[in-house]
Amino acid sequence: MAGLAESGANPDVSLLYDINGLAQDAPRWLDRTVAYVGEYGLLAAMVLLVVWCWWSVRAKGRRDVAASLAGLVWAPLAAGIAVLVNVPIRGFVQRPRPFRAHQGLDVLVSGKTDFSFVSDHATMTMAVGVGLFVVHRRIGLVGIGLAVAEGFCRVFMGVHYPTDVIGGFALGTAVTLLLSPLASALLTPVMRAVEQSERAGLLIRPGRRSPAEREALLREARTEPGGSEERDLAA
Template sequence: MAGLAASGSNPDVELLYDINGLAKDAPRWFDRVMEYVGEYGLLIGLVLLVVWCWWSVRRRGEDDAASSVAGLVWAPLAAALAVLVNVPIRGFVERPRPFNDHQGLQVLVAGKSDYSFVSDHATIAMALGVGLFVANRKFGLIGIGLALLEGFCRVYMGVHYPTDVIGGFALGTAVALLLSPPATALLTPVMSAIERSSRGGWLIRARGRSGAGEQDALIPGARKESAEAGAEERDLAA
């Protein structure tokens, strides 16, 4: 399957040169920024986005907080599982990195000696983005946007073909989306048990949120009792 990266004119290689050519024309400082963003920054940003969504869910104290948190827990688990699935895929396809078969590329990250198809970075990013989208649409759209940017950066850096990135997107989406129902079905009871525990309940719901709701529910009754007591006092005074 190494012939997948065979040299010669094809849309995949042409798009590789077009996108990577932007790195040649860009100033050195911009390439350094893209190198960091594409290698580490966007993945860190996606993880922080998941944490932000978790914080938002637990602060709201919704009735289905356990199932929402279960969906968020699935996002990083899906990314890890997708990377494991990619291990045999890479070994079967055995596609060399583009800079090994094509001259004149601006390679921003040196030392990449493993196979190219499919991109681990694109797989992880899209699995996180799609997993987050299943749990929360608003945060998920942002996550998918960051994943798309991650794929662009991998080609820009000269370490992946566009089809490596597309393959990673497909793999990450398939794992996160198709396995989401059974995964959340298994994780939700676990999150519910944690919510009921005295030590881990804060991981699912912020302390005081349910208590505040109960107090709000009791306020009308308290007002009614106060009004009745005031009426009785007026009757006695009369």
Template sequence: MAGLAVGLSLMQSRGGSSPDLSLLFDINGLAKDTPSWLDRAISFAGEYGILLAMVLLVLWCWWSVRRRGTAADSVASVAGIVWAPLAAGLALLVNVPIRGFVERPRPFVDHRGIEVLVAGKTDFSFVSDHATLAMALGAGLFVAHRKFGYAALGLALALGFCRVFMGVHYPTDVIGGFALGTAVTLLLAPLALALLTPLVSAAAASDRAKWLVRSKRAPAGPGDRPEPLGLPDPRTEGAGTGPGRNDLAA
């Protein structure tokens, strides 16, 4: 960590031509040529909008997996969906000591000419909380459902671009957030799913909570209902006339 802090400090020197600083000015410089309404739209998306969209995507994924696939598939997918926000919260907690140790100022503090689209940012810059949260949600959703996961990862990348465009983060702040969110989610996923899957299975077997895992309108499949025992149907066995019919009046 000490080496990382030194490296980031060197990147902040005005005399250097680091790729991090160059990319910051290239992306943030776009804000000077875009119309004000677009700047406001990107600022809202980078601060609140994309994260809100990712929350809605998680809910949409949960709603979808309840209505499709087998019961076992629903249990596995819902367990992964539950892990996604838990992983995001855990990644944010891991980031607290990292930010306090590195203590990297926001880019507009050390560099002039930064177009700052969101005022009031006084905390440290590395690692980006927004990037950490978004990528943790994206990686967690990818574990639960590939198609929804790809969409979430795309939103996370878009959020990272917005944070640099807004002038509140260096590109390496965003990359560090992506790495932290991915690492926490994927490295702890086996343990988390091992603990969450039995809980979700218990909910699926409960009359009160099974709707959280499996929709009543979901198509029946293997494991959804008990297999027939092969017993004769009393309504049809021996029906009709013939030598095999028992005549009660005889």
């Protein structure tokens, strides 16, 4: 991998120069903005997206909110696990940062001394985005879009090759989806136990429903297995 990085004929390197070249042509204020967004801003946006998804799932008040919120808890946990999985990958591949192997790059952040493959930022954001998509399709698509934006920013900033980003996307997606069944089996009982708690359960239990919302949930229950739970839905 390190050998490929040194080849100017490598499409990965060519794309790196094309994207990073946008930073060289951009005004300094835009470079500083992208650097901040790519380093911190999009990670913070993913946190806010998780909170938004929690509120949305809880407000809907479906029959098994605990199971949905277990999937939501899994999203950031998957991101953390994926980053840990990346530690031995980086040590095995040992790909240097692009600015160490190539001249003429506009590097927008300093202090990057670790290896390049794969990108932690791309891994984390895609893991959260895919985890959100499993729980809530529309919010998940926003999360995946932010992850793609994060990947673009990392190359624009001159700190990663495009394949570092693609590898991060693949790693984050794989960890989230492959471990999702196990995570659901472990986290769902925990969330149901929290739901039964008088105080902590307020984080899971929906607020009091309006008559229209109760009627809509009752109609949904009649068309799905488990319609005997209608009285719980109407509570």
